[in-house]
Amino acid sequence: MEETPIEKLQRILREKATDPRAPMQVAERRELMEKMSFKVKDDITVETVQAAGLEAEWLRAPGAQKDRAILYFHGGGYVIGSPNTHRALGGEISRTSQASVLMPDYRLAPEAPFPAAVEDGVSGYRWLLDQGFTPAQIAIGGDSAGGGLVVATLVSARDQGLAMPRAAVCISPWSDMTCSNESYRTRDAADPMVKHAGITQMAALYLNGADPKDPLASPNFADLTGLPPVLIHVGSDETLHDDAIALDRKAKADGVQSTLEVWDKMVHVWHAFHPILPEGKEGIERVGEFLCQQWAA
Structure with a gap:
């Protein structure tokens, strides 16, 4: 029997x-990770800029509106990854959302441990505001560690008195540095990408001795009151499945409009595999649909 696209991808990832x-x-x-990155589509404009002292890239698909900006944080466990590894994903999010995507090269551990990434996230948001974007014109998104960083950035920005952006998107968010939810064990064998043993090493490098329950490290433990509407995507077979479930539950308990979507049999950040995975394209289209709905509301 012929493999489905997701079965083929799972096999390749395991190999x-x-x-x-x-x-x-x-x-x-x-x-x-740099070598495994997909190439950005030829019609995506890539502009390198300095944003609040950080190297960053503006990614714009044809038709991207100049008055819509997405501050996007790449994944990689706060240890690996860069705009280069996520440029293709960011470009397609620009396409489906009809917005410009700003992807900062935020500082990574172990060279710059917690809370450096959160500081850079808030700085990136302030920079967009300084460029003339209003909060209502901005969305914040990210995947994996970047998905957790989305929420941590929002919490920190709120606590600093900044107005909230229009919306947020968390793809396969890593939002609990204790790495103790059930799915870290029950889905460890099913997940070909994120393993409990490996992610706990990344957590130790990022935390550098900090409390794993610090709300800005693990936003599942934060007060999320006042945060904007959020879309949360997670695959049913992901080790981080329960992190996403808990984030959605906490958001709703704190009065946040949270939309959780669990995609059957999908791998960690399946959107990034859009060149070879139909569900990856569908996931990106859903992200764009959600953001366009929020901007139109």
Whole structure:
């Protein structure tokens, strides 16, 4: 029987996987992720800028509206990843949302541990405001660690007295640094990408001794009152499944308009595999639909 696209992707990911129990070689992991990146589509405009002292990229698809901006945080466990590794994904989000995507190269651990990424996230948001965007013209999105960083940035920005953006999107968010939810164990075998042993190493590098329940490290423990409407995507087979479930539950308990969508059999951040996975394209289209609805409301 012929493999489905998701079955083929899962097999390939398992074949390429390294032993998650081995000590993390940060430089090698960064290099590997850079090599595995998809190429951005030719019609996406890429503009390098300095945003609040950070290297960043504006990604604009044809038709992107100049008065809509998405501040997007790439994934990679706060240790690996860059605008280069997520440029293709950001470009397609620009296309479906009809907005310009700003992707900052925020500081990574272990060189810059917690709370450096959160500080950079808020700085990126302030920079957009300084460029003349109103909060209502801005959305914040991210995947994996970037998905957790979305919520941490919003909490920190709110606590600093900044007005909230129009909407937020969290794709496969890592939002609990305790790494203790049930799915870390029950879905460890099913998830070909995120393993409990490996993600706990990343958590230790990022936290650098900080409390894993700090609300800006693990926003599942934060007061989310006043945050904007949020779309949360997670795959049913993900190790981070329960992080997303808990984030949605906490958001709703704090009065936030949260939309949780659990996609059947999908891998971690399946949207990033859109060149080879139909569901990846569908996930990006859903993100764009959600954001356009929020901007039109």
